[in-house]
Amino acid sequence: xxxxxxxxxxxxxSAGAAGALSALIARAAEAAAPAAADxxxxxxxxxxxxxxVAALKLLFGKAPKASSKIDLGVPEIAENGAVxxxxxxxxxxxxxAMALLSLENPYTLACAYRLAPGTLAHxxxxxxxxxxTKVVAVVESNGALYRTSRMVKVTLGxxx
Amino acid sequence: xxxxxxxxxxxAAPVAAAAAPNPAADRAAFxxxxxxxxxxxxxxxxxxxxxxxxxxxxxQWQQIMELPPYGFAVDHGKxxxxxxxxxxxxxxxxxxxxxxxxxxxYPQFDPKTGRVVTLPIAINRCRVxxxxxxxxxxxxxxxxxxxxxxxxxxxxxxxxxxxxxxxxLAAYEAGKEYFYSRRGQLNFSCASCHLQYPGHRxxxxxxxxxxxxxxxxxxxxxxxxxxxxxxxxFIGCNKNIRSAPDKPDSLAYRDLEYFLTAMSNGLPxxxxxxxx
Amino acid sequence: xxxxxxxRAQTAHGVTTVACLVKHPMDSGFVKxxxxxxxxxxxxxxxxxxxxxxxxxxxxxxAVSRNPFFSFAFKGGKKGDTVGIAxxxxxxxxxxxxxxxx
Amino acid sequence: MRGAAVVLLALGIGxxxxxxxxxxxxxxxxxxxxxxxxxxxxxxxxxxxxxxAALKAAHVALARGDAAAAVTAATHARHLALLSLRQAAExxxxxxxxxxxx
Numbered sequence: 001x002x003x004x005x006x007x008x009x010x011x012x013x014s015a016g017a018a019g020a021l022s023a024l025i026a027r028a029a030e031a032a033a034p035a036a037a038d039x040x041x042x043x044x045x046x047x048x049x050x051x052x053v054a055a056l057k058l059l060f061g062k063a064p065k066a067s068s069k070i071d072l073g074v075p076e077i078a079e080n081g082a083v084x085x086x087x088x089x090x091x092x093x094x095x096x097a098m099a100l101l102s103l104e105n106p107y108t109l110a111c112a113y114r115l116a117p118g119t120l121a122h123x124x125x126x127x128x129x130x131x132x133t134k135v136v137a138v139v140e141s142n143g144a145l146y147r148t149s150r151m152v153k154v155t156l157g158x159x160x
Numbered sequence: 161x162x163x164x165x166x167x168x169x170x171x172a173a174p175v176a177a178a179a180a181p182n183p184a185a186d187r188a189a190f191x192x193x194x195x196x197x198x199x200x201x202x203x204x205x206x207x208x209x210x211x212x213x214x215x216x217x218x219x220q221w222q223q224i225m226e227l228p229p230y231g232f233a234v235d236h237g238k239x240x241x242x243x244x245x246x247x248x249x250x251x252x253x254x255x256x257x258x259x260x261x262x263x264x265x266y267p268q269f270d271p272k273t274g275r276v277v278t279l280p281i282a283i284n285r286c287r288v289x290x291x292x293x294x295x296x297x298x299x300x301x302x303x304x305x306x307x308x309x310x311x312x313x314x315x316x317x318x319x320x321x322x323x324x325x326x327x328x329l330a331a332y333e334a335g336k337e338y339f340y341s342r343r344g345q346l347n348f349s350c351a352s353c354h355l356q357y358p359g360h361r362x363x364x365x366x367x368x369x370x371x372x373x374x375x376x377x378x379x380x381x382x383x384x385x386x387x388x389x390x391x392x393x394f395i396g397c398n399k400n401i402r403s404a405p406d407k408p409d410s411l412a413y414r415d416l417e418y419f420l421t422a423m424s425n426g427l428p429x430x431x432x433x434x435x436x
Numbered sequence: 437x438x439x440x441x442x443x444r445a446q447t448a449h450g451v452t453t454v455a456c457l458v459k460h461p462m463d464s465g466f467v468k469x470x471x472x473x474x475x476x477x478x479x480x481x482x483x484x485x486x487x488x489x490x491x492x493x494x495x496x497x498x499a500v501s502r503n504p505f506f507s508f509a510f511k512g513g514k515k516g517d518t519v520g521i522a523x524x525x526x527x528x529x530x531x532x533x534x535x536x537x538x
Numbered sequence: 539m540r541g542a543a544v545v546l547l548a549l550g551i552g553x554x555x556x557x558x559x560x561x562x563x564x565x566x567x568x569x570x571x572x573x574x575x576x577x578x579x580x581x582x583x584x585x586x587x588x589x590x591a592a593l594k595a596a597h598v599a600l601a602r603g604d605a606a607a608a609v610t611a612a613t614h615a616r617h618l619a620l621l622s623l624r625q626a627a628e629x630x631x632x633x634x635x636x637x638x639x640x
Contacts, residue, residue: 036532037481037524047497075216077364080436083382083501085223102499103484110499116510119491120451123508124223126501128464155364185640193638227457229503231442338583340633342625345586345618351636384500385461404585412583 067146092141095121104133193214206372207430213359231379237308254286263313276414298392335419344403376433452513462500485520567607568612575619584626
């Protein structure tokens, strides 16, 4: 895990970006403030990215490989684009970070998570999807990035 | 001559049926219609509305129900319900059983005013009786109090009584006429969607069956992002068919809710609900 | 109570599952009301702790739904342990709650 | 019914265009007639939203002194109101046809 963080740090420094997730969380752990959220940790640049490549570069400083070991649970057709339940889980070892991206949203990155050791690579959240889109799940395991994606159809409701 | 007599009888029969409202017979026919449409679906399941017709939508709903989005409304509603009025009384003093577990008995016909009283209207009446202003009938605090009172009634079987009196039956019949009358520029009745085509889609949305449709209200609707009462949905439905909505406390909506809920007698209260 | 958080934390077979519902508008900045854009207002950082130690840090963008639901799981945790949740949004507003594991 | 609507609309539009530019007095008469028809539709419990939209447009045009636009919108509103009145009258008889029987 330490290796992954320092690798990320180097990548970030070389990329000249301000907000690498791994590096930032390392600081959070050092600060160890219980039950408080630190706004300074927010990877603002990554959340402003408009493509998957740019968002992942800013967030992790590296590019992902395709993996079949990520379970991305999304509905085929969303009931309501404003509340789309998304679950992701992974059997990959030593998962340190996870992220969800929606390629057709104005900003690509939807959410990202940094996991402490012992936290399971398994989570469920709800996203807004502007239109029919590929949703991408990214997992950082043993310092490497993996991704998988699935389409979600977003229909216009008829019953205003 | 005999042929004429038969014809007269045939013409007279529907008129006679129309003359005497019979909620029990209506309910049997209404529920029978849905049994005919969906022979496999148990009666109590109708309260799940559109989620009976799509496994994927049902799965999304069940995920959302893990920690339902109306949770805040129920908590807030309980706080409001438990708070004292300036005169020291509270909502509990206005209702039988202290207002707990009674949603299945609403709407009721009030013989004094000759009007149907829905649960949200009863909540407002309680406020007025204790010198407080009425709350908005569609959303906000009143929907939250409604949500809490309905939550305490979950599982109770809907038991709307239509007294065998002329004014009560007239209100019931007016609600029935409203439900089946086509209106609005699109020429739809409530029945066009929710009786004739439940389970079918209107663009992205699945139509809920009219049977059991009232059991989940008030609802947290994702589209609204907050709670709404049944009347709020009536207003939305009317706008959908390009029909100018009635006022939230109008007799039209009260009577409609009276008829519609009476058709679901015997089904369990499932509210508050979550819908897309 | 302005910005409540509902939490459910349960432990079974050595794994604690935390589910929470956070009351927040999560305005994306892309939605118009009465012809005007509603300015963005969303949670940026949400921190989950177990007995004071961070188990998960979440970073949310405007694409996370209104009144967000989130659940995850971590190893360990006993009945009666404390789970803490704290968030801060892009306007600097914050809220925190703690709950016992059931 | 739809045929009738088309004919009525055609007549209304034809009138608005054929007549020499209507004056404000004529526009006031047209708007008053539309108001009356819409009032009857409301009383019948079957007001259409497009009727209200056209009626509003007529009032707005009248207020800014655009007699031609006021007459056009008012005529449209009145015809929509008349159609909704006809629908309401028909439904007084026809609604029972939709009631399920045993």
